[in-house]
Structure formats: C-alpha cells, structure tokens
Amino acid sequence: MEETLRRRMGLIRKAPENFLSPEEIDAIKQGRRDFIRKAFATATALAASGPVINAYGETVDPGKGDPNILNLPEWSTTLGMPVATRGYGLPSKYEAGLIRRQSPGLTQTAAASVSFTPLQGTFGIITASGLHFERHHQGWHEIDPTRHRFMINGLVKTPMVFTMDDLLRLPSVSRIHFIECGANTGMEWANVAVPTVQYTHGMISCSEFTGVRLIDLLEMCGADLKKGRYLLAEGADGSSMTRTIPMELVESGEVLVAYGMNGEMIRPENGYPLRLVVPGVQGVSWVKWLRRVEVGDKPYGTKDEAVHYIDLMPDGTHRQYSSLQEVKSVITTPSGGQILLDKGFYNITGLAWSGRGKIVRVDVSTDGGINWRQARLEQPVLPKALTRFNIDWVWDGKPAILQSRAVDETGHIQPTYGQLRKVRGTRSIYHNNAIQSWLVNENGEVSNVQVL
C-alpha cells in the first residue's frame, strides 16, 4: 500500500525502460542486460525513501501528503475577480499552447495560407470558434456588416439584393456540420511529413451554423431550377473566391447562407458576416464573405476548380470538381508528438466524419491493423458532422501502433494507405482519407508513421 501511494504521488514514469534512450533499448534487445540493471538502480534509488517528484515537477513527501491539499492554494484563500472582468471571455492562461498554428514552409506568404486546429487538445465534436482552422486565398478582412450586400442573379426571374437586415429577418435554421479543407492530410500523400495531429489533420473543424436556407432565397428570386443546375458562389474579399455548387444539394435544403457560428456571429477569419455552408463538401466551397450567388446551367471552371483543388491521378489526368469529403477518422489522443506518462489505462479518443452522411462505426487497432475492436460512438451522431469516438486501452509498455477506421452509413469504409495509393497514387494532394497510424514506442513517445 505504501509503495503504491509513493508511486502514485511521485513521478509516474517509473518503469526503468522509460529512462532509456532508443539506442539503449536496442542494446538491451541485443542482450546487454547491464543497462537494465543500472537503470533499475537509478529508479529504485529515486523511489526508495524520502520525498518524491510528482508529474508536475513538485516535491511531495508521501509520508505527509500532497502539498496542494495540505497547503490551501491562493484561489481558496483570497478574493477572486469580479464579473465582466473580461467582457468577452478567454480561455485560461494555462491553455495558451492550444492555438491555431501554421506549418512552417507550407506556403510562402501568410495571406494565402493555412492555420491548423489543435486537434490534440480538443474535446467533443464542436470546435471552439477561436480555434477554427483558417484558409485564406488573399488575406482576411473585417467586413462592415452594414455595408455588406448579398446578391442573387443569373437564371432567375428577378435578380435580388439582400442586406444583413433582410437575412436576419428570414426564418433561420441551425445545423452542426464539419468543414474540412480538401487538402487536409495533403502533406502526407507520399510519406510522413509532419509530427502531430494538428498538422496532419488540423484543417478540419465542426460548428453549429445558423442561417437561411439558400433554396428559400432562390425561390424568392424565381430561380429557374429546371435549367439552373449549377450555382456559382462568390466571396467579397480581394480574391473574390468562386466555386461551383450543385443545385441538388441546394434543393435538399442543406446549403445555408450562414451568419451564425456556435451561438455568435461567424468570426471574421471564417467569413463574417456571411458564408456559404455546403455540408459534406470540402471547405473551399463554403465561400466566405459571401457576396453573390449566380444560378447557371453549366459549371464555371473557376481558378479553384481548374488550377487548384484538382486531384492528380497516376495516369496524369486531374479529377476536376472533386468536392465530396469521403469517410475518414483520426485518433487525437494519444497522437504524434505526445508522450504517455506511464503504463496502464488510457482512453483512446478521436474523431470520425463523412461527407456522405452519418458515421455508423469506428474500429480501433492497437497492433497496426492486425486486430480491431469497435469503439464507442458518443452522442450526438449527426450526418456530415464530426463524431467523437472513445475506446478503453491498457498500455502494457510495449510498442503499439494505434489506428482508427471509420465506416459511414453508405457502407463506405476508410481505406489504408496501401489501398488508397493503389488507385490514386501519391501525387493527388487532395482528398487523402487514409487510415492514420501512431506508433507508441517503449518510452511512451508517440510518432507519426504510415502503415501500408
């Protein structure tokens, strides 16, 4: 009992192999047992008697107890801050590491670049608005909502203009959906390139969006839905980003002209005051700072569907108008660049999603895909939204390869890198939905690997 107490209070990484470098572990594997004796001696000396160092670097005397309990902290013994100290609340200062970050060298100018959501530290399915990933094509602006206008023209009886007043007067709907950049995981098509899940999968976010159904607005203008089977959506920023949108999705009522995100107005970086929401479709089609929609009878071949966001196949052709985000999942903890503190119980947690609809199952492997177990899907499980999965795992201190594999309601199963590359090669850049693998080595360190 006393030893258990010492162990739990103290630094938990006590297993002797945790003091070893990979080289030393190799030496042990080659039969040089003296290493392990030395390591044991060190570990035992540290743990035998007297104070121990806990996981937070504090000195603890196991005979007395945890000083954080024995000596009341200042937050229990002093007056706290008044209401409205921060008119707009902020995360705790202890969360400062969990922020959007760029991948160095990915782009040469920060106005046409990406910042990634820190998936390694997020919970549930909703992405905090301040952590929503960014992708701008020509920088972002703070648009004055009183000067913003939304126009519908093209194959309509009457081209119309709406102010933000107009749009907020109309009946609204709120829907939870994921938005993923088509290039998410794009750096990893040919080989492992980046260390953590923030950079491998962080061009995805999930929010509750509030707005007007685009079909309602089109009907107000008398859109010719018989001839007009394509829409052009256009932004108000410098790039006036444009994409072709399928009328079928608009008619289904899924496409929104949204102003709300997670209970407040959409953030400027995400399209304030108006963005298109196109569930299941890659982020580039969710045109930000939306100023215009044109109803047309042919696709538009815009820059971002004729030069970028086209998928290069092994035969040298490009897939054009590849829009749907296919079934995909990733374990967010434990994940690359993290270190497990000790052997024992862990909750493997991650996210799954599909542009085709609901996630119906996620399987998790801890042996690199030889055997799989079905994970728990947490509620709510919504179509075209992130779904959180969890599964129990007891780490025995041996190397492990963690993988997740999602299945959507159409029966589409997430492929391995081997399966994906066999059809699409390695040059596609876009739409990499392969199974992600995280290697846990003997000292608890997790690294990004690709299992074929």
Add this chain to the structure above:
Amino acid sequence: MSKFSKTVIAVATAVVCGAAGAAKYEGIGRPATPAEVKAWDIDVRPDFVGLPPGRGTPEQGEAIWLQKCAMCHGDFAESNEVFTPLVGGTTQEDIKTGRVKALVTGSVPQRTTIMKVPTVSTLWDYIHRAMPWTSPKSLQSDEVYALVAYLLNLAEIIPYDYELNQETIKEVQNRMPNRNGMTWDHGMWPWGPGVKAGGIGNGGKPDVQGSDCMKNCKKEVVIGSNLPEYAWDAHGNLKEQNRVFGPVRGKEISEAAKEEAQTAAGRQQSMLDLAKQKGCTACHGVDKAIVGPAYRDVAAKYAGKADAVDYLAQKIKNGGAGVWGNVPMPPHPSLTEEELRSLAQWIASGAKVD
C-alpha cells in the same frame, strides 16, 4: 396562386420580385438594378459567357507584367519566390494533344499553372477578379487580355504579335496544353445526372474501399514511412503545443530547436510580429523584396536621414507609389500613431529580428 387571375400575378411580379417565395417573405430583399448586377457579375465561364470585349497582345502584356506582376511571379512567370511558377513544363506536342506529358511522366516535379489549367477562361477570370495581389480588380479588360496573352506567349501557345480578343480566345482554347487533361468521371461529385448524361461525376460510387476485417487481418505490419528526424524539429517545441496536464505530455524537442522556439516566443511582442499581424509582411520581407521592398533595403535607402522615422510613418499611414516601382502601397488607416512610429522606427533601424 390559382385563384388569382393572370393579371394579378403579373402585377405582383412586377411590384414585388417575380416569384411565389417573394410574397411569402413580404418586405425582405429588393430587385437588383442592372448597374448593380453589372458591377458584380464578373465571372467568365469556360464557354466564354461573361467575357467582356477587349483586346491585347503579348507585347502589351509584357509591359504591364513587368510593372504589376513580375515582382511576385518573376519576369517570365517562372519564379518560385512567392507563388508556384505559372509557366513552364509544357511542349508543342502537348499543345497538339491537349495532354501535358510531364503530368504523366512526373518529369516536372512542381506543376505550373499552365500545365494544369484546361480552360483559358479561368486565366482571364482569375486575373481580372483577383490580381494584382495587393490591388485586386484594378485591371481594365484590355489589360487582362494583354496579360493573358503574355502568359500564353511565354508558354509558346500564341506568337508575340497575336491579338487576343473575344473571338481569338476561342481558337486559343483549342491550343491549351492540358485542355483534355481533366476527368469528371469520379465519385466525389455524387449529384445530378453524372458525366455519361452530360453532368459531372459517376453518381457517387467510391473508387477506393477499405476492409472491415476484425481479426488476424494480415500477417505482418509493414511500415511504409516514418517521421524524418528533421521534421520533428520543424514545427517548434511540441511540448508547448500540448497541455501541461492530462494523459499525455508533448514531446520536448531538441535543444537547438527548443531555443529557437523560445526565441520565437520571446519575439511574440516583437516588431516583426506586429508587422505580420498588420499584414505588412504580405508584401515586405525583412531582407527579401516581395511585392514591396525589403525592410533592410528601405533602411539602407534612408540611413542617416534625420527625418526617416517621420517620413516612413507617414508613408505607412498614407501609402504611396513611385519610390520603389509603380506598385502602389495602399494606405493603412487602422494603425495607431504609436504602431506607426514603432514600425517606422524598427524599419529605419534595420528591421532587426532578434
């Protein structure tokens, strides 16, 4: 609506906006005027619907290019400094076949715009709506024709004296090197009639399917790729990108990289960060010219001038043109006096980043 006479409907259409939906949401929205539609409806489709009249030659385009485009894209649209190269990697044979061979062989590792773009309308539309980088939508139609012509000439699609206009551009479409290089036959546009019936996509059928095997699914685990050692250090100190509590900690990366990350953290309030935050670095590098001059070049130019800080602060605030070429620097009215002066001070003293 059947109980109303046709006349009543006609009146309603004229007054309100033309459809059943409008009456439902009375008082919301209004018809757009023809001038408004003209001002915003700028898209040009692959079949050239929306293309305004105008003309330009590569020769005319070259002059505009050197003035407004070359600082980012290079004199011959080949630069990789700021953006990926626009021109290169295509051949006369590609122009004949409409398929870029280098895309098949992989012989040109970095795909240029001209290797990819199947439709010449895309070039016209995008340059017109989004270029130049810092003053989009400032080009006149003739200038856009001329710039497109210059790019096409660099790619040896048209001769130097070719006049590109509303008519000739249709001929040029038949010479685009990758005009036959796109496929719409895939599962990622599941909507509508599909490519065989004149639409896009194959009805949504996936091309890759995973396996649902649960037990003993393979004999061995083949690791195809590991994270290279240098890539561990390329994204800062991962320890600081994870919580200091919870089931895991972030990995402390090498000492050198850690120092760099710390220096970066120490620079958080630095002038370079302020410059980044205010968007200055979109156009100015510390020692590399991007759209505008490098800060160190600015410092060198005004070294020893007593009023350099005042002058630069005023320049940043009000913008200007002509000193470093003809690309105008836009005004920056949102900067405070304090920010203006400290940025000007920093630039004038050599834009030190440490």
